[in-house]
Amino acid sequence: MPLRSLLLLCFLTPACGGPDRSPLSVTIEYPDGGPPLNKHFSFVVDLQGQAGELVDVDADMPSHGHGINTDPVIERIGNERYRIDGMLLHMPGAWELYFDLKGSDNKTRRIVVPLELAHQ
Amino acid sequence: MTEAHWGRIASIIGISAVVAWGSANAPLGSQEPEAFVRLDDRERAIALTLSPLPKMPPQPSNRFADNPEAARLGQRIFYDVRLSRDSNRSCASCHSPGLGWSDGLELSQGIAKLNRNSPSLLHAGYQRWLFWDGRADSLWSQIQWPLEHPNEMGFARADLVRLIASDAQLRTEYEAIFGPLPEGAHNPERFRPGGRPPLPAPINPFRRAPSLEQLAESDAGHAAWLAMNEQDRIEASRVLANTGKAIEAFERKLVPGPSRFDRYIEGLRENDVDKMSALNTSEQRGLKIFVGKGQCVNCHFSPLLSGGEFHNIGLAVEEGKPFDAGRPDGINTVQIDPMNGRGAFSDAQEWASNVKLRYLRYDEHTYGAYKAPTLRNAAVSAPYMHNGRFETLEEVVRFYVELPGGPPIGHREETLLPVDLDDAEIRDLAAFLKSLQGEPVPEALRRPLDPSRN
Numbered sequence: 001m002p003l004r005s006l007l008l009l010c011f012l013t014p015a016c017g018g019p020d021r022s023p024l025s026v027t028i029e030y031p032d033g034g035p036p037l038n039k040h041f042s043f044v045v046d047l048q049g050q051a052g053e054l055v056d057v058d059a060d061m062p063s064h065g066h067g068i069n070t071d072p073v074i075e076r077i078g079n080e081r082y083r084i085d086g087m088l089l090h091m092p093g094a095w096e097l098y099f100d101l102k103g104s105d106n107k108t109r110r111i112v113v114p115l116e117l118a119h120q
Numbered sequence: 121m122t123e124a125h126w127g128r129i130a131s132i133i134g135i136s137a138v139v140a141w142g143s144a145n146a147p148l149g150s151q152e153p154e155a156f157v158r159l160d161d162r163e164r165a166i167a168l169t170l171s172p173l174p175k176m177p178p179q180p181s182n183r184f185a186d187n188p189e190a191a192r193l194g195q196r197i198f199y200d201v202r203l204s205r206d207s208n209r210s211c212a213s214c215h216s217p218g219l220g221w222s223d224g225l226e227l228s229q230g231i232a233k234l235n236r237n238s239p240s241l242l243h244a245g246y247q248r249w250l251f252w253d254g255r256a257d258s259l260w261s262q263i264q265w266p267l268e269h270p271n272e273m274g275f276a277r278a279d280l281v282r283l284i285a286s287d288a289q290l291r292t293e294y295e296a297i298f299g300p301l302p303e304g305a306h307n308p309e310r311f312r313p314g315g316r317p318p319l320p321a322p323i324n325p326f327r328r329a330p331s332l333e334q335l336a337e338s339d340a341g342h343a344a345w346l347a348m349n350e351q352d353r354i355e356a357s358r359v360l361a362n363t364g365k366a367i368e369a370f371e372r373k374l375v376p377g378p379s380r381f382d383r384y385i386e387g388l389r390e391n392d393v394d395k396m397s398a399l400n401t402s403e404q405r406g407l408k409i410f411v412g413k414g415q416c417v418n419c420h421f422s423p424l425l426s427g428g429e430f431h432n433i434g435l436a437v438e439e440g441k442p443f444d445a446g447r448p449d450g451i452n453t454v455q456i457d458p459m460n461g462r463g464a465f466s467d468a469q470e471w472a473s474n475v476k477l478r479y480l481r482y483d484e485h486t487y488g489a490y491k492a493p494t495l496r497n498a499a500v501s502a503p504y505m506h507n508g509r510f511e512t513l514e515e516v517v518r519f520y521v522e523l524p525g526g527p528p529i530g531h532r533e534e535t536l537l538p539v540d541l542d543d544a545e546i547r548d549l550a551a552f553l554k555s556l557q558g559e560p561v562p563e564a565l566r567r568p569l570d571p572s573r574n
């Protein structure tokens with residue numbers, strides 16, 4: 001399936017960021033057309049040199065006080081690349097995607113990627 | 121960071137800008153009457169593409185979903201009162217064509233009073249989940265609930281086998297589609313009167329599960345079921361599933377024609393003021409609120425005017441009404457339902473055809489949440505909400521304006537805040553909702569088939 005590569009910066013949150021507090025980023029390859037509204041989809045995440053293993057993917061709508069209704073599944077498909085299945089962004093609006101990376105020190109860092117999902 | 125990366129970022133910013141702002145203020149046309157309410161940007165991205173309704177999605181777990189013979193059999197069964205314990209009610213009793221394919225009651229009435237409002241069947245084939253709590257993942261599998269719940273139709277799958285076997289027309293039509301009925305289908309010693317399993321229910325960790333024998337003592341239908349041999353139980357369940365598939369084929373045809381709103385949107389796209397005149401000024405003002413400050417499109421989006429997922433809107437429960445957890449019970453139930461899309465009677469059991477089950481998450485935030493219904497044809501399916509709380513669309517709108525009270529469980533979605541609408545705007549919004557009524561489904565579907573005609 002052809003994929004479109006997008007690079008998204010993350011926000012630093014209190015639970016996010018390495019010891020040097022450097023900005024974190026990942027590359028997200030969405031299906032053609034971008035993330036769909038209210039349809040299950042898969043995408044690829046490239047850690048772009050971030051140290052650690054991707055252990056959890058989640059999403060929230062902070063202004064709504066709720067998250068997603070699915071449990072996405074992570075599959076490692078390359079050195080720093082992961083395929084995520086089962087994502088469902090079921091409403092239009094402001095989402096945050098969460099990528100939890102577990103480092104060799106056993107600590108988990110969270111990369112937060114904002115995503116504004118428009119009506120389609 | 122490489123130049124390529126910055127290029128990608130720039131692309132994202134560009135895409136976001138287009139998505140967020142659209143194209144600016146395109147003219148409506150040289151003959152724009154002042155009566156038209158402007159929505160811009162480019163008529164609010166053509167009213168956020170709430171129209172037209174797409175064609176019916178495929179239904180892989182039912183290979184008869186679009187089979188005309190199955191739909192005809194489904195229609196025959198849909199109106200057949202023999203499928204109830206008291207031979208007095210059919211599917212149409214709670215889903216009456218003359219009452220918006222609902223029943224006009226606050227809480228539905230089966231053999232006994234039920235706990236929830238009867239949802240309209242119009243557009244049911246588009247739904248991802250069925251029931252207010254989404255405890256079924258297909259129209260065919262949901263049949264077990266109304267058919268076998270003792271408070272609804274109180275029937276049983278073993279009785280269904282014998283009924284079809286004893287009616288020459290039903291039997292002929294059934295066997296032409298699904299193949300032979302099971303051996304001994306006439307025999308009440310094989311397919312015992314009242315024989316049915318308990319309805320799927322998640323295990324309650326706080327209550328000791330009764331033994332099969334205890335269940336059988338308190339439930340004669342279950343006792344009859346346990347007295348049947350295992351193969352006959354499987355066959356009876358297959359007949360029930362096939363009957364559900366025929367009913368689903370019928371229900372997928374319950375799609376009204378285009379509404380005045382659809383014609384207006386067509387006109388908006390084409391700059392055709394004649395088509396846009398399909399909505400009067402009040403309805404257009406209502407649409408502007410719907411896609412604007414009313415924020416209705418947060419949950420009622422897409423051409424179905426519903427995302428089909430679940431929301432806690434903070435609807436208080438009136439005194440004396442039963443407690444209802446909402447979506448969590450639906451999640452737990454659909455996952456263990458032997459008739460779900462992964463079950464033995466599904467025509468597409470592989471995970472690829474059941475992504476909604478595979479990735480379904482149980483989450484406490486869904487307590488008190490119910491499915492956002494489609495708003496198409498809502499005008500004819502009063503009363504409204506899962507508990508039939510409101511009699512008119514004006515009352516529904518006023519609820520969202522004021523947001524009184526709070527939910528009995530869970531918490532109201534935080535994006536729901538009181539909306540500043542005056543009485544005139546409330547009337548406009550309700551008027552818009554009434555413009556979503558499509559042309560009625562064909563008359564031939566609105567009544568039982570003539571039994572003398574094949």
